[in-house]
Amino acid sequence: MTASRLMPLPAELSVIVPCYNEVSNVAPMVAALDSALEGRRWEVIFVDDNSPDGTAAEVCRLAREDPRVRVLCRVGRRGLSSAVIEGILSSSAPWVAVMDGDLQHDESVLRTMLSELRSGADIVVASRHVEGGDNAGLAGKWRHLLSDVGIRAAQTVMPHSLSDPMSGFFAMRRDLFETLLPRLSGTGFKILLDLVMSAPKSVRIVEVPFVFRPRLAGESKLDVVVLLQFATMLFDKLTCGWLPTRFMAFALVGLIGVVVNVAVLNLAGVCGLSFSWAQLVGTAVAILTNFLLNNRFTYHDRRLKGPKLWRGLIIFVTVCSLGAVANIGIARMMLDSAGHGHWDRSSAAGAVVGVVWNYAVSSTLVWR
Template sequence: MNAGLSRGPAGPACEAGATAADVSIVVPCYNERANVRPMVAALSQALAGREWEVIFVDDNSPDGTIDEVRALAEQDGRVRGVLRVGRRGLSSAVIEGVLSSSARIVAVMDGDMQHDESCLGQLIDAVARDGYDIAVGSRHVAGGDNAGLASGWRTFLSDSGIRIVQMILPVRLGDPMSGFFAMRRDLFERTVPRLSGTGFKILLDVFLSAPQRPRVLEVPFVFRPRAAGESKLDVLVLLQFAAMLGDKLCRGFLPIRFIGFGLVGLIGILVNLAVLEIGRRCGTDFATGQWLGTLVAMVTNFWMNNALTYRDRRLRGMRMWLGLGLFMVICAAGAVADVGIARAIFSSDGQWGLASMAGAAIAVVWNYAVSSTLIWRVR
């Protein structure tokens, strides 16, 4: 669905003779209604004397975040809102927000008030005045701090992710997992065709996808505790992070969704084997156990793909049940193809392993292509 745009007719940026914004602040948000007005007030103070706008990109938050943005946009023309329906994800939200801007410089920050807006001036000046391509708000250089992380577990995850990423980054960077940065819009636009657009680490995606090695400066900031709302970090975010790294290591040869679909398929095999073993211990004959295992594996695969692989296109209600039925039909057809191809290869060279792997590979490609097209309708 197309994004909905809202902008107020009045406010500082719309007064007679006002110039276009020099910088656009892109704020991806989900359930951040309580933080909208405090953020705009903080930006007004931090960016006094500059021509700026803030673009809130809302993933159709149930708490009415976009309504608060629109109400504020009626009073202040520097405020814009982009409503996304049927799409989810911080990285893709940032991409849409930046592409809706015409400012020479774009800055990105979270909508939870944990990023210190008083550092925006330094980030912007590093790009506009000092010639850097990207300026990063860093928690891991002298003067920076990540004390606002909610728990020791989150600190461990953040630090571990940084150490992993630093091994493959094309530039030296203390905080490649930061979500607080400013950069030249033209460089971002040239990088967009290479971006995975998956997960929550858009800056990392940019560094791994940029057509040239960017000149980068790190500016220290203190990561503040969340004032309102709740953290979006969960196991799905971690899996998306791993998938994005896999996509970059494969240089885009294998789509992220295909990687996720394949991993879910492996889990399905384990589920199938577990059900088969439970059936054996309960005295069930092999054929019955295999059918039960296959059925449970199909349902498990559909649920995991709906929740993980196609999270941004998740089916709900009656569409989910219809999708499950279609998924099982598709997988059954894939199984027939698997067996047919495996038999053909086996009759040719007599190698069980090669025949089995070839049949399974064809089945995975079939299931992925048809499911993406008919069930989750990926274009």
């Protein structure tokens, strides 16, 4: 028997599982896929963002026993969307499916999704909001609210009709993914919306029902930060990429800082501080707020911890101080050239220059 005849047939479906701290769910997921896809040629690729709980090591252990199991461990990179992109690019099957690593997605639906792809669908979305679907596994009213808000926001701007654009469970043709890849923002946690908003109207999208199950182990990643990243990705699509997603997030955090500054300024004034001292306190609190929000939200994939956090804070304060000087200088120059009746325009020009400066230097020196 020749070596070529001993080679196993290539997979027809690659299941991409982005994961972080899901060590307890790896083995049960592989077992569930083995049962659900019996008789099919499949592989599963776990894309792990260097989880400290040993997720990648557990996948490696299983991969030594089952060649259909693979792991792609990313060091120094974070984010679900980029993990999915790298996972799909590392696959070779003609069809790819994406599902979470927390066992909340019903793996038995994969057979239906694969059947729809074989019948001519380009993208198949497992939906919690069509007949037969259920969202009961989403824990707590807060997470239900976040999901509902995201769905309504997405549906107002999407070129395709979709009942569950927040779904993280879908399958598609791999060659279509390669076609859409240059248009993807690759940021945030909702890669499906990125794909759908990048797809031409001729793309055929089919929805199939699934029941979202309760999480048995690990912690949910859905929080307000995910929703904010979702919002900035929507803006990125609406502006056709003219404004980088990260810059919009940075500007949004800066706007929050302005609100904090004014609030603390007024509070300090009530407490009896002079305007100069109140302004100093308000500015300091606003800068600290901006730094912490940017570290948690804007630069989520480059988050600073430990000694690097304090070093980054010192640099950020310096950068913002220089940005304030640039802001005032540009505003003064604009005012001198435009006349004293244009305070608002001059101030706006200075603010724009200040934000651009802070963003450029922060991205270069603070969150490298």
